[in-house]
Amino acid sequence: MHWGHPVQGLAQRLSGPAEKIVRRAVLHIHGNGHDLGLPQNLAAWALASAWRGIPLYPLAGPIVVTGRTESGDVTTLDDDLMQHAKAVARTGRDTLAEWHARPSASNEAAAKELLAYAARDVAPASSDAPSICAHLG
Template structure:
């Protein structure tokens, strides 16, 4: 079985990529996919989000899908945005290598991205009342999708 990681783009697209075997190759892949230095965020016990380390400073686009997923996983509305494309893997081993993303978490990534796309489509005909209302609507949609998919994943 091939070990994979997911890339979640700012456009909400989710793509699977084969995880290389060595830690050096894995970290090179992460940097290539996000386009720069990588910071890690842990919002779920079984997943790491690899986030562009200077995304805000470099004025990369906000990744709404990643922000909403991380907020849902963390159980709180993150007070900061996540910028640029994001790579999702399983946890990091003590030797620095990365575990593949598990199937439950991978399914949740796809569900969250789809929920955000649906909300954005709705907004083409109806704009949200405010930024706060927009955040709330996106988070509600993602939390609902994750709860319907699997309540305690």
């Protein structure tokens, strides 16, 4: 899977038409993590990708997920989104452990597997799927 530059275009891929989206979560991303050689943050990548419904650029380094008010201020993460984050982090940890015993056929297969698990972990009980935005810092 070709990822391209990890930061270029990320904000556009994490956002959508403003009239259709009420953003509930913000990912505070280390804007230079990839260039500094920081490790990929698979849990944050899987979570953000599952929330958006598409595979995003890989994310590197520490990432903080917060809530967002309707006016755009940072706030605590809603309980349902916190549960999503915890579930995807657990799933990511468990999946990585499985890959040590049973390596994936390819990087692309591994990414698809992790994204499928993350999508399951964040599947909304209703049609109220969260949307996110990124803060590159």
